[in-house]
Amino acid sequence: MKKKLLTIAFLFCTSVYALAQNTLQYEISFPNAVHHEAEVSLVIPNVPVGPLTLRMSRSSTGRYATHEFGKNVYNVKAFDGQGKTITLNQIQGDVYQVPQHSGKVKITYTIFGNWVDGTYLAIDETHAHMNIPAVFMWAKGLDKRDIQIKFNDLNKYGWKVATQLKPTGNPAVYTAPDFQFFMDSPIELSAYKLASWDDVNPDKTRQTIHLSSHSNDAQPVIDNFGKMVQQMTAESKAVFGELPRFDYGNYTFLQDVNSENGGDGMEHRNSTVITSGRDQIAGNEKSLLGTFSHEFFHAWNVERIRPKSLEPFDFGQANMSSELWFAEGFTQYYGDLILKRAGLRDLNDYCNTLQGMTNYVLNSPAAAQYPATQMSRYAVFSDAGVAVDQNNQANIFNSYYYYGATIALGLDLRLRSEFNTTLDNYMQAVWKAHGKTEIPYTIPDLQNVLAKLTNSAFANDFFKRYVYGTDKNDYQKLLANAGLLMRKAAPESASLGTLRLMPANGKLKVAMNTIKGTPAYLAGLDNGDYLLKINEDELKTPADLNTILGKYKPGDEVLLAYEHRGMAKSAKVKLQASNALEVIPMEKAGMELSPEMQKFRESWLSSQIK
Numbered sequence: 273m274k275k276k277l278l279t280i281a282f283l284f285c286t287s288v289y290a291l292a293q294n295t296l297q298y299e300i301s302f303p304n305a306v307h308h309e310a311e312v313s314l315v316i317p318n319v320p321v322g323p324l325t326l327r328m329s330r331s332s333t334g335r336y337a338t339h340e341f342g343k344n345v346y347n348v349k350a351f352d353g354q355g356k357t358i359t360l361n362q363i364q365g366d367v368y369q370v371p372q373h374s375g376k377v378k379i380t381y382t383i384f385g386n387w388v389d390g391t392y393l394a395i396d397e398t399h400a401h402m403n404i405p406a407v408f409m410w411a412k413g414l415d416k417r418d419i420q421i422k423f424n425d426l427n428k429y430g431w432k433v434a435t436q437l438k439p440t441g442n443p444a445v446y447t448a449p450d451f452q453f454f455m456d457s458p459i460e461l462s463a464y465k466l467a468s469w470d471d472v473n474p475d476k477t478r479q480t481i482h483l484s485s486h487s488n489d490a491q492p493v494i495d496n497f498g499k500m501v502q503q504m505t506a507e508s509k510a511v512f513g514e515l516p517r518f519d520y521g522n523y524t525f526l527q528d529v530n531s532e533n534g535g536d537g538m539e540h541r542n543s544t545v546i547t548s549g550r551d552q553i554a555g556n557e558k559s560l561l562g563t564f565s566h567e568f569f570h571a572w573n574v575e576r577i578r579p580k581s582l583e584p585f586d587f588g589q590a591n592m593s594s595e596l597w598f599a600e601g602f603t604q605y606y607g608d609l610i611l612k613r614a615g616l617r618d619l620n621d622y623c624n625t626l627q628g629m630t631n632y633v634l635n636s637p638a639a640a641q642y643p644a645t646q647m648s649r650y651a652v653f654s655d656a657g658v659a660v661d662q663n664n665q666a667n668i669f670n671s672y673y674y675y676g677a678t679i680a681l682g683l684d685l686r687l688r689s690e691f692n693t694t695l696d697n698y699m700q701a702v703w704k705a706h707g708k709t710e711i712p713y714t715i716p717d718l719q720n721v722l723a724k725l726t727n728s729a730f731a732n733d734f735f736k737r738y739v740y741g742t743d744k745n746d747y748q749k750l751l752a753n754a755g756l757l758m759r760k761a762a763p764e765s766a767s768l769g770t771l772r773l774m775p776a777n778g779k780l781k782v783a784m785n786t787i788k789g790t791p792a793y794l795a796g797l798d799n800g801d802y803l804l805k806i807n808e809d810e811l812k813t814p815a816d817l818n819t820i821l822g823k824y825k826p827g828d829e830v831l832l833a834y835e836h837r838g839m840a841k842s843a844k845v846k847l848q849a850s851n852a853l854e855v856i857p858m859e860k861a862g863m864e865l866s867p868e869m870q871k872f873r874e875s876w877l878s879s880q881i882k
Contacts, residue, residue, distance in 0.1 A: 294318050294417050298408060300400075301424040308386040308395045314379045316411055324377055325412040328366040329405035329587040332391055333456045334538045334574075337657030338590045339391060341406045342366025347382040348409075368409075383407060388528055390458075390538025390545040391656060397429060399462035399486055401528055403538070403545070404455045405587055415451040423461060431461040434484035436542035438520055453519075455587060458538070458545045460526045462486040467498030471505070473514045479521045481505055487529035489553045497557050500616060501525065504565050507614040510880040511606065511696050512703050516571050518542045523571065525564065529553055537563035539570030561616055566607030572707055573606075573699070574599045580712035590652040595715060597644035597739065601676010602699070604629075605684075608677075613879050619857055622877065623756060626681070627855040630747055630758070632670070633678045635770075635851050637788040639670040643742055644679060645715070648672045662799065666770075666785040679738050682745030683722075686734075688876060689753050691726050696880065698725055715739065754876055755869035757861050761854040766824040766847035768792040768832075773803060773814045779835070780804075780811050795832050795843035805833035821847070 297315040304310075316324070328342035342365050350360035350368075353376035360379075361369045370377055385393025385406065394401040423433055423444045437446035437457045448454035467483040483498045509515050515523075524543040531551045538545045544567035550556045579595035593599070612622040633639045638647070647670050654669055684695035701721045706713040715735070723731035737743035748758040769790020773780040779802040786793040797803065803811055807830050809820045824830065826849035833842045859865050 296411070296414065296417050296419045298419065298421040299424060300407070300421070302395060302400060302429065303425070305395050305397050305400070305425075305429065308384050310383050310385070310393075310395055310400065310407075312381055312383055312408065314409060314411075316377045316379070316414070317375075319373055319375055319377050319411075320413070324370040324373060325363075326368045326370075326379060326409050327364075327412065327588065328409055329455070330366065331585075331587055331590055332403060332405040333540060333585055334570075335391055336591055336593070336596070336651035336655040337653060339406070339656075339658070340366070341392075344384040344393070344406075345381050345409070346384075347380075349380050351378040351380070352376065353378075379409060381409065387534060388530065388532065389534035389536035389547050391536070399431065399460065399464075399528070401486075401547075402459040402461070404457055404459070408454075410451060410455075410587075418450065419448040419454045421446055421448075421454075423459075426461065429461075430463050432464060434460040434462075434464055434466075434482075434524060434526055436519070436522070436524055436540060452584060453541070455585075456540050458526055458540060458543060460484060460486060460528065460545075462528075465489070465491050465494045467494050467501075469498070469502050471509070471515055475514075477517065479515060479518050479523065482522060482524040483527065484524055485527045485529065485553065487527070487553050488551070489529075493552075493554045497553050497560075500557060500561060501564055503614045503616060504561060504610060505568055506881055507610045507879060508565070508568050508606075510613075510882070511569075511610070512572055512700055512707075516576055516707070518571075525568075527553075529560075535563075537567040539567045539574060541575045542571075544568065544570070558616070561611055562607060565610050566603055569603045569606050569610070572703060573603050576710055577702055577707040578710065578712045580714050583712045592649050592652050594645040594648050595713075595718075596648035596651055596672040597676035597679060598715075598718060599676075600673050601644070601678075602680045602695075604673040605677040605680035605695075606699075609877070612877050615879070619877070623855045623857065626751070626756070627853060629674050629677050629681070630855065631853050632674045634744060634747070634853065636670040637667050638665075639675055639744075640742060642668070642670070643740055644672060644675045644738075645740060647675050662785075664785055667788045678744070678747070682738065682747065682750060683734065684876070685747075685750035685753060686745065687726070688872065689750065690730075693725060694876075698722060701725055751855065752858075753869065754873040755858045755865040756855055756873075757858045757863065758853055758855050760850070761852040762850045764825065765850040766821050766826050766828060767850040768795075768817075768821070768845070768847065771797075771803075771817065773811070773817060775813070777802075780814065780816075791845040791848055792832075795834075795845045796836075796841065797832065797834055797843075798836075800836075801841075802835040803832065804835060806830050826850075 299313045301311045328345055330338045350358050350370050352358050352374050359371055363369050385395050388394040388401050391403055393406045426444055435457055437448055439446055464484045464486040468480055470478055470480050472478050483501055485494045519542050526545045529548045529550055533547045533549045535549050536547045546563050548560055579593050579599055581593040582591055608625045611617040650669050687693045705721055719731050719735045751758050769787050769792045771792050772783045774783045782799055782801045785799045786797050806820045824847055826847055828847050829844055831844050
């Protein structure tokens with residue numbers, strides 16, 4: 273027995289040693305942080321025989337369009353195990369190759385970053401804000417190897433590490449089990465302030481949620497905001513009945529607030545990056561919470577309830593999915609609903625949310641023509657993709673966030689009114705089938721879960737009409753069940769359609785594509801033209817448009833005078849009625865709220881925490 277135990281111990285030590293010998297070792301240093309540069313090194317042991325290919329990513333978890341991260345990489349060099357320079361060829365803009373090696377390779381490079389959001393890299397003496405795909409080059413074919421990363425210069429700048437990566441006991445060294453986990457693990461190095469709280473799941477599992485805030489606020493502000501975020505996380509948990517099982521027992525909000533930032537939220541498996549262009553948290557808590565609520569819901573929906581089309585995630589190209597109406601859209605719906613349930617939004621706030629969401633979809637030419645699945649696939653072009661040429665998104669694209677949110681709204685209200693069940697119950701069923709099991713889903717899988725909750729006829733009809741098709745639910749009727757009134761906001765107002773004007777060259781320039789079917793579109797007016805007159809009234813400021821249109825009624829004919837590329841043009845058009853919708857509580861309109869409506873509203877919008 274002793275001999276057998278010694279053999280097992282030897283084999284275990286041998287396997288641990290072999291694993292360590294395969295570890296990919298990154299280091300990052302910040303000798304020139306003030307000018308937004310970092311120095312990165314990657315040591316790759318036991319390189320397989322043949323050329324070694326390395327590259328920067330062109331996409332990022334949570335993003336669906338491509339991004340040219342390689343543009344900010346320079347001074348790329350390669351060395352062998354003895355530190356001798358070896359040949360490194362740049363075979364594409366962001367792809368490098370070592371044609372020959374002796375089994376161990378070290379890569380070094382400089383990277384620049386000066387943009388704070390959820391996608392890119394930002395470095396200065398106050399922090400290093402890192403989205404992994406934007407920072408670290410990787411070796412193709414070594415996806416299963418474990419990874420170690422060391423952060424240098426922490427003491428120099430007074431920084432601490434906030435990340436979902438696994439700590440090692442050394443405050444400067446963290447690990448990841450494989451490539452996919454590493455790429456999904458954002459990092460904030462700064463003198464951040466921290467608020468933390470524990471949560472206990474029904475199975476008695478205790479986990480900790482952290483709010484790491486890099487901002488100019490004092491600790492009491494962070495503590496108070498942390499309590500609000502805690503309210504939100506508790507209400508989110510109530511939708512599913514439990515928190516996900518976070519790796520290493522922790523979940524971290526990586527918040528960065530500064531007036532120089534871009535506003536963004538980016539979900540990850542056990543963390544989320546939330547950036548804001550506000551100058552501070554204090555006084556802006558309410559406006560910041562929406563992103564927190566949306567991104568935390570992703571811990572279930574997207575990170576674990578995962579579309580099969582995004583598995584495995586390809587960091588070398590755009591990742592297309594037909595399911596974003598559910599992954600992002602249903603998350604958008606719940607992000608706002610949870611804040612209402614948590615008492616962090618009032619009824620009027622929530623009505624404004626419903627009003628904005630339904631207006632955006634119901635008055636969209638794209639949503640009338642294209643289904644939610646197609647709008648989801650368009651994400652490879654729309655999701656923070658960068659291009660210099662103009663596009664026609666105003667007429668051919670409707671955001672899968674809001675398109676999906678209106679589908680979720682319709683399904684929730686119909687389940688409540690027709691089946692005595694709720695969208696919460698549906699999300700719990702999807703969670704049990706595809707989230708806890710982490711079995712990626714397809715759209716037919718989502719339909720099958722709905723069929724089990726309701727019946728096959730309803731599920732087939734709903735997906736055929738509202739997911740694969742372009743039909744829209746009767747929101748006026750459905751909202752009335754909760755005592756909410758949907759109606760035309762200004763039915764007597766005359767309109768040219770959605771038209772954005774901005775001063776330019778002493779005139780008013782049309783600053784967006786005109787919307788198909790509107791009087792402005794039918795007149796030939798388009799992006800870049802100058803709107804000069806409506807009949808004899810000249811337009812001098814953007815406010816003049818509504819003032820002049822206030823003289824007319826829907827159906828009146830007017831003459832538009834405008835300029836296109838230096839040419840004077842004119843067209844006669846009939847003004848249309850404004851199609852803007854409003855959503856308000858019935859009692860605000862002087863209507864009586866029945867007990868049934870009150871009960872429906874409370875069941876839907878009140879706290880679900882038991």
